[in-house]
Amino acid sequence: MLEFFATSGQQPVSLTEIARHCNIAMATLFRIVSTLEQTGYIQRQSHTTYISNFEFKKSLPMSSDYLKKLEQVLNDIADSSQQTAESILIDSDHLLWHSKNEYKDLAIRLRAQPGFRRAMYELDSPSRLYLKALGWEKVSETFDKTAFFRTGTEREFITESEAKDIIESTDISDVAYDIEGNVRGIRRFAKLILDANGSPLFLICIAEAALQVPDKEKHISRYKKILHDAANSLKTP
Known part of the structure; x- marks a missing residue:
């Protein structure tokens, strides 16, 4: 999910898009999104859309x-x-x-x-x-x-x-x-x-x-x- 937000940049993404891309159940998604919002990693844009508030980079660009x-x-x-x-x-x-x-x-x-x-x-x-x-x-x-x-x-x-x-x-x-x-x-x-x-x-x-x-x-x-x-x-x- 962090990678998805990082690659989305400042483009708002919806909960439905996140769930579909990350293959996460909505109940689990709500808990994760709530935690990320509370800690300031993402910001709510509307009732169901969010934007990232961080940069994400791997120390090693490897799988x-x-x-x-x-x-x-x-x-x-x-x-x-x-x-x-x-x-x-x-x-x-x-x-x-x-x-x-x-x-x-x-x-x-x-x-x-x-x-x-x-x-x-x-x-x-x-x-x-x-x-x-x-x-x-x-x-x-x-x-x-x-x-x-x-x-x-x-x-x-x-x-x-x-x-x-x-x-x-x-x-x-x-x-x-x-x-x-x-x-x-x-x-x-x-x-x-x-x-x-x-x-x-x-x-x-x-x-x-x-x-x-x-x-x-x-x-x-x-x-x-x-x-x-x-x-x-x-x-x-």
Whole structure:
């Protein structure tokens, strides 16, 4: 019903139209409409017509079936990597953690939980991918170009020119990754998922403790394959 009101804009809709579109019994409809009117989400225009008084936007433009598919893909990533799998959204000029699945036997648990927001000035793999997708012109308009810094155990600020080079050298069709961990000792391998128009939808990531591994190249190749395979299974919603 909220979606129906939101798409109707300022066009008055009748109770009969709402019931027919939403397939809701009139008795139930009266109760819902009364609650929405009392809380100010809709306004009565006449005895039987109403208009919306809100804007309605999904955090992710995806169906419930696609979100279930995403959760299954994150489960598969966690099982294959034996690490933590994440999905991360872009929220204005911030990263927004959407979902997380941790491998059952992990000794180190991440602090970033679903709902956590973080600015994109730290140029780790998730930030680099999103900023490259935005393009430097948009980045220049939206962000303080002198506030970017390298990911690492210490905050190393970089020049505007260095930030531009780092962002523009990122390949959004590939998996981006960091070898050195952030200030909390965590590194991420990230893959950007695009919609049918080439706009960024979200990131899928493998997050792990930034420990040395016996064969670095094999480690990178393994995680890249996991994320590429996962991305291929996530068809555009």
